[in-house]
Amino acid sequence: MKITFLGQGFESESKKSVGNTMIKLFKENKFTSFTGISAFASEAGVVGLSECIASGADFYETLNLIVGIDQEGTSIKALKEINDLGINSYIFYQKESPIFHPKIYLFEGENDTTLIVGSSNLTARGLFGNVESSLMVEFKNDNPDGIRLLTEIKDYYKTLFDFTDQNLFKISLEIINQFVSEGIVPTRKVWQKKHKKNTSNKTPQEENNLVIPKRPTVKIPLNFKGRYKSNKIVSKLITELEIDRSFEFENEENNQVLWQSGALTERDLNIPKGTNTNPTGSMLFKKGTLKDIDQRHHFRDNVFNTLEWEFDTTAGKTHLERATAQIRFVINGTDYGIYPIIITHNPRTDTASYKQKNSMTHLSWGETKNLIAQDDLIGKSATLYKDVTVADAFTLIIE
Structure with missing residues (x-):
């Protein structure tokens, strides 16, 4: 089996474009069947395909084509050109929100098979001009x-x-005319607005008789829709998807405890409850269970001393030092992955906090804010580990 990368559009010649490759394949008499599946098709792309088909007319027994019409990506002219090909051709369309987006070109013969899978649509730009990536097997x-x-x-x-x-x-x-009449297929090459799928339950116009069956759709993981809503929701999602996210150190002896908090409070966890609790989006590195340390300097000079620290350039904050730590978050035994967490240290020694020997270093929860803002974490403790064999590999476990 031979696998070849087909790249195009990233340099001027693009000799290995999908379009050039398909032209060669259609001329090879070792194939007798072609099946193309493309999210979109253009008039120019189909016209070019018709010339390819004509070159292999003597030995191709079956020619199949399926195209999508979502987002007005395939025009009436393209569909009419496909109809004129006289081959076994179909539109794939569903009302539901997922768009039809595969690009598969399959050549089959008695002894040989060639498969192209990648990002190239059946359009002139998709086959030749756009920056695209595909694999040919x-x-x-x-x-x-x-x-x-x-x-x-x-x-x-x-x-x-x-x-x-x-x-x-x-x-x-x-x-074709039915899809045009429904406003799904555009009649012009350039459109002023993007077509949105009609997801209503209204029946098609009686004179049209275009019935589009409902189709089950896949659930998109919450972390791909935006920030996590809560660790409870994510835990439920992980369970539904049967993802094993239970956590244990691969090599526990390599992981050194750097710090352990006391009982976590509403303020630590960014949970505003009472009038005296303000959501800060951050947590101070207080002494916790550590003994005989000066919490004003310890975390900057010992715990996070290997990070790349820089002074803030924002007006009024230029005295603050900031660094970013890549920290794995494990909450109640579930591994939520690694997040970039900003650590801030105030080196000033003339402040009231410094004179009262309070901590001068804190972390900003950032993207994990909604992961940790949970009532059931109040009273639990956070432990920060560092893998001594890997540079700046931190793990924060809350349980």
């Missing part, structure tokens, strides 16, 4: 790795490859 049909790969793809997209999917619409002038 070539193998003999008795190659076990190749067979396994192709089987996985065809099994996953089974209802596309056997053309039984309920959201496939066989391309014809009637179907």
